[in-house]
Amino acid sequence: MSSAIINGKEIGQEIRNAVAERVTRLKERGLTPGLAVVLVGDNQASATYVRNKQKSCEAIGMFSELIKLPEETTQEELLAQIELLNQREDIHGILVQLPLPKHIDEDTVIATIAVEKDVDGFSPVSVGKMMLGQETFLPCTPFGVMKLLEYSGIEIAGKHAVIVGRSHIVGKPMGQLLLQKDATVTYTHSKTPDLPSFTRQADILIAAVGRANFITKEHVKEGAVVIDVGINRDDNNKLCGDVNFAEVDGIASHITPVPGGVGPMTITMLLFNTVQAAENTLVQ
Numbered sequence: 001m002s003s004a005i006i007n008g009k010e011i012g013q014e015i016r017n018a019v020a021e022r023v024t025r026l027k028e029r030g031l032t033p034g035l036a037v038v039l040v041g042d043n044q045a046s047a048t049y050v051r052n053k054q055k056s057c058e059a060i061g062m063f064s065e066l067i068k069l070p071e072e073t074t075q076e077e078l079l080a081q082i083e084l085l086n087q088r089e090d091i092h093g094i095l096v097q098l099p100l101p102k103h104i105d106e107d108t109v110i111a112t113i114a115v116e117k118d119v120d121g122f123s124p125v126s127v128g129k130m131m132l133g134q135e136t137f138l139p140c141t142p143f144g145v146m147k148l149l150e151y152s153g154i155e156i157a158g159k160h161a162v163i164v165g166r167s168h169i170v171g172k173p174m175g176q177l178l179l180q181k182d183a184t185v186t187y188t189h190s191k192t193p194d195l196p197s198f199t200r201q202a203d204i205l206i207a208a209v210g211r212a213n214f215i216t217k218e219h220v221k222e223g224a225v226v227i228d229v230g231i232n233r234d235d236n237n238k239l240c241g242d243v244n245f246a247e248v249d250g251i252a253s254h255i256t257p258v259p260g261g262v263g264p265m266t267i268t269m270l271l272f273n274t275v276q277a278a279e280n281t282l283v284q
């Protein structure tokens with residue numbers, strides 16, 4: 001029997017509808033949520049993601065502004081742009097599309113975004129608050145995965161979650177969010193010996209390695225929930241995840257496809273966080 005598909009497009013749309021209603025209510029009060037998207041350089045994938053983010057904002061009545069800067073922009077010029085956006089009252093959320101060109105230090109740039117506008121949830125203050133379980137903006141991809149699990153009725157408490165990958169924007173926060181819902185969490189990574197011996201223990205397996213079709217049937221326990229965060233191109237340049245879907249289908253109880261699984265949730269949760277940022281300005 002095939003695994004149940006966790007459909008990120010459908011779940012994402014349901015959440016976007018609810019976010020759109022919140023936008024309408026804010027506009028009735030004279031406030032249009034505004035997102036500034038900063039894109040530096042000519043990375044084609046980044047340009048596509050940024051376009052999709054702007055389209056998604058427009059679709060629910062939010063304002064978005066693209067700040068497109070050339071590849072040779074200096075770090076100081078970029079920081080100056082962010083300082084300007086920090087001051088603007090019509091901008092409630094700021095995101096700097098990653099990756100940045102090599103000559104710019106991502107950590108310094110992200111730390112410059114005002115925490116109340118850090119809708120990507122990447123700044124050190126946001127990350128610290130998340131670690132402490134305090135209210136803050138959660139990073140969009142792990143936040144989206146938590147929503148996929150919630151909307152699919154998947155129990156987390158008491159389950160063993162194994163994370164493959166330890167990036168700042170997915171792997172690390174993913175484990176924290178699952179821990180806060182009382183999962184037992186194991187982090188694995190490129191230096192983990194005998195990876196399948198860990199992943200086969202997972203009730204919930206999160207693949208965030210960035211390697212096409214890396215997770216195969218030998219990594220997955222019968223009945224596990226498999227969440228594929230990867231976005232890769234295979235040898236035929238076809239979009240694929242970190243999980244070999246064809247092999248794992250039928251072993252997992254639930255699985256996310258690529259495309260159409262975690263990806264659409266990343267932008268959905270960005271919209272969610274930006275509307276929250278706008279609402280926060282009303283209650284201060």
Ligand SMILES: Nc1nc2c(c(=O)[nH]1)N[C@@H](CN(C=O)c1ccc(C(=O)N[C@@H](CCC(=O)O)C(=O)O)cc1)CN2
Nearest residue numbers: 049095096097098099120140259260261263264266267
């Ligand atoms: N500042 C940020 N930079 C980056 C982030 C981020 O969250 N904030 N994440 C990724 C890229 N990303 C958003 O920026 C992103 C990646 C993928 C998708 C998505 O919807 N994927 C689709 C397939 C799209 C396709 O056809 O190529 C899917 O999986 O169904 C959305 C957003 C790195 N940078």
